[in-house]
Amino acid sequence: MxxxxxxxxxxxxxxxxxxxxxxxxxxxxxxxxxxxxxxxxxxxxxxxxxxxxxxxxxxxxxxxxxxxxxxxxxxxxxxxxxxxxxxxxxxxxxxxxxxxxxxxLSRMKKIEVDVENGTALVEPGVGFYDLYDYIQRNKIPLWLSVPGNSWGSVCGNALDRGVGYTTYGDHTSKICGLEVVLPDGDLVRTGMGAMSNAPTWQLYRYGYGPAWDQMFVQSNFGIVTKLGLWMMREPETMVGIDMEFDKPDDLEWIVDTVAPLRREGILQQSPSIGSWLRGAAVLTTRAEWYDKPGALPDSVIDAIRRKFNMGWWSLSMRFYGPEEITEATAKVVRRAFNGRPVLSIKDSKWKQGDPPELSAWAGVPITFPLQNANWHGGRGGHIGFSPVLPANGRLALEQFHRTYARYKEFGMDYHGSFAMGERHITNVNQVLFNKDDPEMMARVDRFFRTLVEDAKKYGYGEYRTHLDYMDLVAWTYDFNDRALLRLNEKVKNALDPNGILAPGKSGIWPARYAEHRDVGGKA
Amino acid sequence: MSRLFRIRAAGIGAALILAVGGSLASADERQDVERGRELYREKCAMCHAAGGMGTGLLSRRYPKGQELLENRTDLDPAFIATAVRGGIGNMPRIARGEVSDAELALISKYLTRRERN
Known part of the structure; x- marks a missing residue:
């Protein structure tokens, strides 16, 4: 090398x-x-x-x-x-x-927790497991919100707009105060942290004047060295409803049922409507089901679903808080699904004092979902295509059909989910591949670029993407001759005239390295 | 002093030296193994404890119980270092910033500890 x-x-x-x-x-x-x-x-x-x-x-x-x-x-x-x-x-x-x-920055592992106010101040090297262990060791009655693969950094995940499964799952929205080294080496604290010794740094987000926290999210404007984060009090109860649905087209009414519950704040956690492969790829490998190339045929999908008794789509919802509230919320949510052809419903309930539920819904870090990278055998891997859609059933279904058709066209197995935000959907599509299959790897890049192009036609942009596609995705945000990208690069060049900090991150290139932008051909 | 006594005394002395030296070495080793265990829990258990990704995938290839690295008796330091730095299957490569060479050596001592083998 x-x-x-x-x-x-x-x-x-x-x-x-x-x-x-x-x-x-x-x-x-x-x-x-x-x-x-x-x-x-x-x-x-x-x-x-x-x-x-x-x-x-x-x-x-x-x-x-x-x-x-x-x-x-x-x-x-x-x-x-x-x-x-x-x-x-x-x-x-x-x-x-x-x-x-x-x-x-993985050696930087300092943790401070304000138990009474439910906040943490963490350095970048603090992983979800580190924070979980700290909370357990000190018997602190706070819960984490963790992503599906929790071996990463609490700080890094929030800074990349990662998500979790509790009501605190929109991690970037729970940031409260940053400490940042700027590209010239200066050190700044945002929000109330701008005042020396302010006890409110992790309590009030905005400080005085412009609030800069989001400026350092998915950006290359500074190096975050401390991140304040709000944490959830351990709830009295966690009540769950898990549902399975039989048909691909059920997606439309599922979205239209969940969307108002999210919009009105009845359902405060972001549930994800996931396809059958989400579970099957974690539990098994493709070779156990099918030995031919191309997307799995419906007969095989049916066999997998029968084996695991799962729907084409599944949906898990969780409600947190005093029992009177969680039970009442579950009742309202069940009523919303009345008369709908739900394949199966499973209820669950956890109460304080019960053994801990070892799941991401309870804020317990996990890594097993990444077993799905072994779906094809060989050296597995994945990339995610994640456009943001309106929370609308018809539009979600249309996007699903377009995407599913492309998966079949490119001979890939569909692995999609629709995470319900308050007013949007993040449509996460995992592309599982085998790095030891050169023919498959040759398809992946064309496949991904096609998905981006398809979504762009409908005004759907990605919320986050792989290094290879940062330029491509930034380029799709094209209003007024890409005015936002031009603004980002004006800021970049003003703060970082030598372009030393993460050139190309999120498609933002300093002038010094601008010729490395790549929006069309190979990365 | 009789020859026999001198021999006995020398023998006892040697035995004492061996015993003390042995227990010192053993104490160092135990300390390293204990530190290795702590590091293993901190750095590796997220995937290689029960319920982790590594354990799940290894359970497809190893008999019950052997999917947990802590139970294995066939690991050697060279293999551990190769897997950690080079990655293996789904396991990503682990950089020295996350697990230093010194830490890796201790983890390796824990996974190949003698009292278990």
């Missing part, structure tokens, strides 16, 4: 920069062997070389980060900050721009 320095730098100049970084963090925390470059690459990538880092450096304090940022400016070295680098399906630890130095 050849050492690839960042664009515009010789190997000798790059090595000088690495020595300068080592003078800050010590030799042992600068990683520049071939093995290091491989470990910080994206093991799910269609083409790992396209995003191969030049090296990595792992500071442990804010002061070290500031020093590295100043040196990066001096040596013109692009940095790619990661929290824990577990954003699999979106690029993992790998940088958008080949040769960048990964700024690995």
């Amino acid at each position: 050849a050492l690839v320095p960042p664009p515009g730098l010789t190997v000798a100049a790059f090595e000088r920069a690495l020595r300068a970084f080592a003078s800050v963090v010590g030799d042992e925390w600068v990683f520049a062997t071939d093995e290091d470059r491989a470990t910080y690459s994206d093991h799910f990538a269609i083409d790992e070389e396209a995003h191969r880092p030049g090296a990595a450096v792992a500071p442990i304090t804010v002061e070290e980060i500031q020093a590295i940022v100043r040196l990066a400016n001096e040596h013109k070295v692009p940095l790619w900050p990661i929290s824990r680098g577990k954003n699999f399906g979106y690029g993992g630890a790998a940088p958008r721009l080949r040769g960048s130095v990964v700024l690995d």
Whole structure:
């Protein structure tokens, strides 16, 4: 594996920069062997070389980060900050721009919890398991909200608009106060944190004047070194309703039934309407069912559903709080489904004092859902195509049919879900693949670009995407000659004139590396 | 002092040295294994404890009980290092920023601990 320095730098100049970084963090925390470059690459990538880092450096304090940022400016070295680098399906630890130095913040693991107010202040290296263990160890009566694969960073997930399953599942909306190292090495605290020693940093989001928290979400405008997050009090009860539905076209009325419940705040958690493969791919491999190429035929889908007694779609809803409220809410939700052809309904109830329910609905971190990457056998992987839709049944069904037809056309197994927001749907489609099948891998890129193009025709844009498609997706946000992208890049160039911080993140390119934008051809 | 006594004394001394030295080595080793166990719980158990992704996938290939790495007796340090740094199957590569070489060595000591083998 050849050492690839960042664009515009010789190997000798790059090595000088690495020595300068080592003078800050010590030799042992600068990683520049071939093995290091491989470990910080994206093991799910269609083409790992396209995003191969030049090296990595792992500071442990804010002061070290500031020093590295100043040196990066001096040596013109692009940095790619990661929290824990577990954003699999979106690029993992790998940088958008080949040769960048990964700024690995996974050693930064400080946690502060304000039990009374239900808030946490975490450093980027704090994983969901770390925070969960901290809460358990200290017997703190707060619950986490965790994503379906919970090995990542609490901070990194919120900063990438990751989601969970409780009423606190829209993680980015629970951010309250950030500490950020800016591209010139300055340090800023947002919201009430702008006042020294303010006891309200994690209590009131906006502070005084413009509120900047979202400016540092999915952006390359700063390195978040502390993140404030609101947490949920352990509820008195958690009541659940799990439903299965028989037919693909049931999606329309399911969406139209759930949407008003979400809009009016009766259902405060974001339930996801998921297809049969969501469960089957975790529990089994494709070879157990079918040995031919192409999308699975309906007869096989039926056999899988029979085996696991699952619907074409499934829906799980959870209600949290005092029993009087959760029971009443469950009653209202059940009434909304009255007269509908629900295949099966299962009720559940957890009360304080019961053994913990080991599920993401109870805020317990999990990793088993990623077993689905083994669906095809071989070295498995996935990428996600996730357009945002209106919370409307007809439109959701039409989008489903378009997407399903493309899955069949490209010979891929459909793995879709519709996560119900308050007024929108995030339509997460996982594309499961086998990296040891070159023919399949050749199809994946064309397939993904086709899905983006299809959605764009209807005005549907993605909420988050893999490194390979950051430019492509940014390009679909095209109002007024891409005025938002132009604004983002004006801000980028003003804050980061040397373009050292995560060039290309979310399609935002500093002038220095603008020629690396790629909206059409191969990444 | 009789020769026999000297021999006995020397023998007892040697035995004492061996015993003390042995118990010192053993204490160090136990400490490393214990630290390795803690690190394993912190860094690996999310996937390799019961209910984790790694355990789920290994259960498809190993007899019951052997899907848990902590129960395995066939692991060796070289294989562990290769799997951790190179990834294996669904397991991603683990970088040195997340698990340092020193930490990996301790985890390896735990997974290959003698008292279990």
